[in-house]
Amino acid sequence: MSRRRTPALVATTLLTLGLAACSTDAAPATWSPAAEPSTTATPAAEAPRxxxxxxxxxxxxxxxxxxxxxxxxxxxxxxxPARGESGGTAKRSAxxxxxxxxxxxxxxxxxxxxxxxxxxxxxxxxxxxxxxAPTFPNTSRGAAQVNPLDVLNQPADVSYVLTEVLALDGRAGDPLRGRLATDRVAAAGHSAGGVTTIGLFTLGRDERLGSGVVLAGTALGVGSAFAGTAAPQLFVHGELDEVVDYSAGRAAYDRVPWPKAMLSLPRGDHGRALLADGASLRVVADTTVExxxxxxxxDDTAKRRLPADAARGGLATLDNRL
Structure with a gap:
């Protein structure tokens, strides 16, 4: 979420998304938030140890x-990941x-x-x-016409992008040929991208996904009927979020029937504390990496380290059900 947009404007557009998602004319029929089936857990397809x-x-x-x-x-x-010494900025085409x-x-x-x-x-x-990380055509900064309702089309965009990216592993001459673990894939997203990510595990379930990370997200418009093979989920949300209320993120998290955890930042807002503030960013980065x-x-050792990373500095709390 760009900090150049005022919270009120962003909140209005997200509210528009929620209201319009209730209209059968606002989105494709496959994304209509009809009555959700009961959510039941299915056995997890765990990554090989x-x-x-x-x-x-x-x-x-x-x-x-x-x-x-x-x-x-x-x-x-x-x-x-590239060859060379770690640290420093990303190098183009390394x-x-x-x-x-x-x-x-x-x-x-x-x-x-x-x-x-x-x-x-x-x-x-x-x-x-x-x-x-795709740039979406109708919800990105600089788009000819920003349309919040287009978030409902974005899970299909992500599935398409995933197909094209995974194909690089077998493409002759591509720099990433033979470098992708094509059977180990996750989806993640922030705010409207969090909505997109939840959609990939509900109405737009992509079974290639083995886990998800939802930053300041909500199930608004995509529903919370998590489906398919179990995929662990990590939610991250600021309790002072001025755009997507913490309770909305928590409600989506509570509906996840699979192994899950929620990192809550008591002083966190919608984006600045999650992504720009140094100390909080380190907690979010370390927890999501583990x-x-x-x-x-x-890696089971990473799972064991996760609670300590989440607690560092007293900036966050972790509801751990992994």
Whole structure:
């Protein structure tokens, strides 16, 4: 969520999303929030037990030009583990590090862009994940016409982007050929991107996804009927969120029938404390990294470290049901 937008304006657009989502004319029929079926847990398809990389990687960055159905341009920023010394900024088109790395697809908030989240997403890449972050055509900053209702089309966008990114692993000549763990995939997103992410586990269930990270998100418009194979979820929410009320995020979290945890920041707002404030960002980054190490690499030591990372500095509390 761009800090250039006033909270009142963003809140209005999200409210518009919720009201319009109740109209059968506002979105495709497949996304109509009809009566939800009962939510039941299914056995988890756990990642094979393993160890996540212990070292930090250098970071590479590149761009993909994608377009779904010819009328939904979806430029994608890819951050990935690269060769070289760790630390410093991401280097454009740097050679990929050796090994196979899980993939995380990240969805930005309303009137934002992937680069707004670079401080967090580059930490994920340095920890051993390939992060694919599309810029959505009608909800990003700079879009010809911002349409909050288009959030309902974004889960399908993410599934398309995931297909195209995973295909790079077998594409002759691509720098990421043989570098993607195509069976270890997660979705993550902030605000409207959190709505998108929840949608990928409810009405738009993508069974390739093994886990999810929801930052300041809500089930508004996409429902909370979590479906399919169990996929662990980590929710992160500021208790002083002025756009998506903490109770709305908590309500979505409570509906998750799978292993889950919720990181709550008592002094956290909608985005600044989650993504820009140094101390809080470190807590969010460390907690999300450990969650991804466990849920995608199958690293049980990361799962055991997660509560301590969440408690560091007394800035957050963790409801841990993993």
């Amino acid at each position: 393993g160890r996540a990389p212990e070292k930090a990687f250098a970071i590479g960055v590149r761009q993909l030009t994608l377009n779904r159905d010819g009328d939904r341009p979806l430029p994608v920023t890819l951050w990935y 050679p990929a590090a050796g090994g196979r790395f899980p993939v995380v697809v990240f969805s930005h908030g309303l009137s934002a862009r992937p680069a707004d989240y670079a401080a967090l997403l580059t930490r994920w890449a340095a920890a051993g994940f390939v992060v694919a 969650f991804l190490r466990w849920s995608l690499y199958g």
